[in-house]
Amino acid sequence: MKNRLKVGTVVLLFILTLCHSLPVQAEEETGDKDKMGLYKKTEAVTQIPWYYLAAIDKYESNTQKETASDKLISITISNELWYGAGNTGLHPAEEQIAVFNGFGRDGNGDGLAEHTNDEDILFTMASWINRSGNNREDIKIAIWKYYQRELSVQTIMNIAKIYKKFGTITLKDRDFPLPMNANFSYRNTWGDARGFGGRRIHEGTDIFANYGVPVKATTYGVVEMKGWNRYGGWRIGIRDPNSNYHYYAHLNGYQDGIKVGDVVEPGTVIGSVGATGYGPPGTSGKFPPHLHYGMYKDNGYSEWSFDPYPYLKNWERTARNKK
Numbered sequence: 001m002k003n004r005l006k007v008g009t010v011v012l013l014f015i016l017t018l019c020h021s022l023p024v025q026a027e028e029e030t031g032d033k034d035k036m037g038l039y040k041k042t043e044a045v046t047q048i049p050w051y052y053l054a055a056i057d058k059y060e061s062n063t064q065k066e067t068a069s070d071k072l073i074s075i076t077i078s079n080e081l082w083y084g085a086g087n088t089g090l091h092p093a094e095e096q097i098a099v100f101n102g103f104g105r106d107g108n109g110d111g112l113a114e115h116t117n118d119e120d121i122l123f124t125m126a127s128w129i130n131r132s133g134n135n136r137e138d139i140k141i142a143i144w145k146y147y148q149r150e151l152s153v154q155t156i157m158n159i160a161k162i163y164k165k166f167g168t169i170t171l172k173d174r175d176f177p178l179p180m181n182a183n184f185s186y187r188n189t190w191g192d193a194r195g196f197g198g199r200r201i202h203e204g205t206d207i208f209a210n211y212g213v214p215v216k217a218t219t220y221g222v223v224e225m226k227g228w229n230r231y232g233g234w235r236i237g238i239r240d241p242n243s244n245y246h247y248y249a250h251l252n253g254y255q256d257g258i259k260v261g262d263v264v265e266p267g268t269v270i271g272s273v274g275a276t277g278y279g280p281p282g283t284s285g286k287f288p289p290h291l292h293y294g295m296y297k298d299n300g301y302s303e304w305s306f307d308p309y310p311y312l313k314n315w316e317r318t319a320r321n322k323k
C-alpha cells in the first residue's frame with residue numbers, strides 16, 4: 001500500500017510538472033467517491049439524508065489528528081456507547097450488545113456490529129439518529145444529544161447545508177479575498193502588538209486596499225456571524241467544512257442580502273473594504289482602509305487562531321495563475 005502510494009505520488013508529481021495548473025488531488029478524490037457511496041447506501045437503509053452523515057463524519061475528522069489509513073469513516077463511538085454500559089466482554093454480536101443497550105449495529109449484514117468497521121459505524125450512527133426521527137429538527141436534536149456542545153451542533157448543521165447545496169463533499173476550490181485587478185498589499189503581521197484596545201496580540205493579516213474594493217469569501221462555508229464589533233467594525237464570520245472560522249473585519253459595508261445562515265462559495269462577494277471599528281457603531285476612518293482577515297480552528301473542545309498569511313499567499317498565487 002505504501003509503495004503504491006509512493007508510485008502514485010511520483011506519477012502525480014510528473015503529471016503536475018507536465019500540466020502546471022492541474023488542480024486535483026487524485027488520491028483524495030478516490031477516497032471521497034468511496035465515502036459518498038457509503039453515505040448514500042446508509043441513507044437508503046436508514047432514511048437519514050447522506051449530507052448529515054457526511055457532515056458528522058467530516059466534523060469528526062476535523063477534530064482528529066489523523067484517521068487510521070485503512071479506514072474511510074472518521075466517526076469514533078466510545079466503547080461504552082457501542083457495547084453498552086457494563087458490557088465488558090466487548091463482543092461484537094449484535095444481540096449481546098442489545099442486551100446491554102449498546103448503540104452498536106451491524107451495517108454490512110455479517111451479523112456482527114464491529115466497532116472498527118466503516119459500514120457498521122455509519123449504520124450505527126444513522127440508526128441512533130433515527131431514534132429521534134429523520135427530519136431536520138429531529139436530526140439536530142439527535143446531534144445535540146450526542147455532542148452536547150452548541151458549536152459542534154452548529155458546525156455539523158452548517159457543513160450539511162453546504163454538502164446539500166453543492167451535492168458533493170469534494171469542495172477544493174479557494175479564492176483570494178480581494179480581486180486580482182485591485183491594488184492591495186499585505187505582509188506577515190502575525191503576533192504584532194496592536195495599538196488600540198490594550199495589549200492584545202494581532203491575530204490575523206491586514207490587507208491594505210482602497211475603500212469599496214469587493215471582499216470575497218475565500219472558501220465554501222456558511223455565514224455564522226454578521227454585525228458590529230467595537231474592534232472589528234462591520235465584520236462577518238464564515239465557517240468552512242474543515243471547521244475553520246474565517247473572520248473579515250473593518251468592512252465598509254455588506255453585500256446586499258447577505259445574512260447569517262447563507263451558504264457561500266469561493267468568490268462570493270460578501271462586502272467591501274473599509275476602515276470601520278474602534279468605536280461605537282458606524283465609527284470609521286481611525287486607520288487606513290484595510291481588510292483584517294483572521295482564521296480560527298475548532299477541534300471540538302476549543303477554538304484558537306492561527307496565522308492566515310501562508311494561506312493568503314497560496315490563494316493569491318492560485319488566483320494569479322487562473323488568468
Ligand SMILES: [Zn+2]
Binds near residue numbers: 205292
Ligand atoms: Zn488586523
